[in-house]
Amino acid sequence: xxxxxxxxxxxxxxxxxxxxxxxxxxxxxxxxxxxxxxxxxxxxxxxxxxxxxxxxxxxxxxxxxxxxxxxxxxxxxxxxxxxxxxxxxxxxxxxxxxxxxxxxxxxxxxxxxxxxxxxxxxxxxxxxxxxxxxxxxxxxxxxxxxxxxxxxxxxxxxxxxxxxx
Numbered sequence: 259x260x261x262x263x264x265x266x267x268x269x270x271x272x273x274x275x276x277x278x279x280x281x282x283x284x285x286x287x288x289x290x291x292x293x294x295x296x297x298x299x300x301x302x303x304x305x306x307x308x309x310x311x312x313x314x315x316x317x318x319x320x321x322x323x324x325x326x327x328x329x330x331x332x333x334x335x336x337x338x339x340x341x342x343x344x345x346x347x348x349x350x351x352x353x354x355x356x357x358x359x360x361x362x363x364x365x366x367x368x369x370x371x372x373x374x375x376x377x378x379x380x381x382x383x384x385x386x387x388x389x390x391x392x393x394x395x396x397x398x399x400x401x402x403x404x405x406x407x408x409x410x411x412x413x414x415x416x417x418x419x420x421x422x423x
Contacts, residue, residue, distance in 0.1 A: 335356060335357065340365075350369070351368075364387060365385065382401060395417065
């Protein structure tokens, strides 16, 4: 239990640091050959699937990535809730931390509409700020919950890596 609380406290502190630094990092960092780094030009379609049987809508609850088309977000990556989700009129509003491994993470914010419905649950998530391989990571995705298994959800959208983080 103490380890769990320590992890949550660490995640909250790290997320605050990321938010504070995400818009103030040095602009246009160049690779050693004088060109923009490969990561600064990387962008494309993002497709993730996550399994959420461990998600409780409380701080520390998590989902696990089971499919990913992005090498920086590996299968087994966990998305932890940073605080208790707000549930208002069937809409879940949550802030999370995408934790790949030590030193590799990004923040996200999700709004899931029709959270208590059995069909047609859909929403959106925005990922911003990161450290490690997810430095400069940004993504905007649509979330659709599997109609046959409400513990599974697909994230489909676009991503980019900025050269500012």
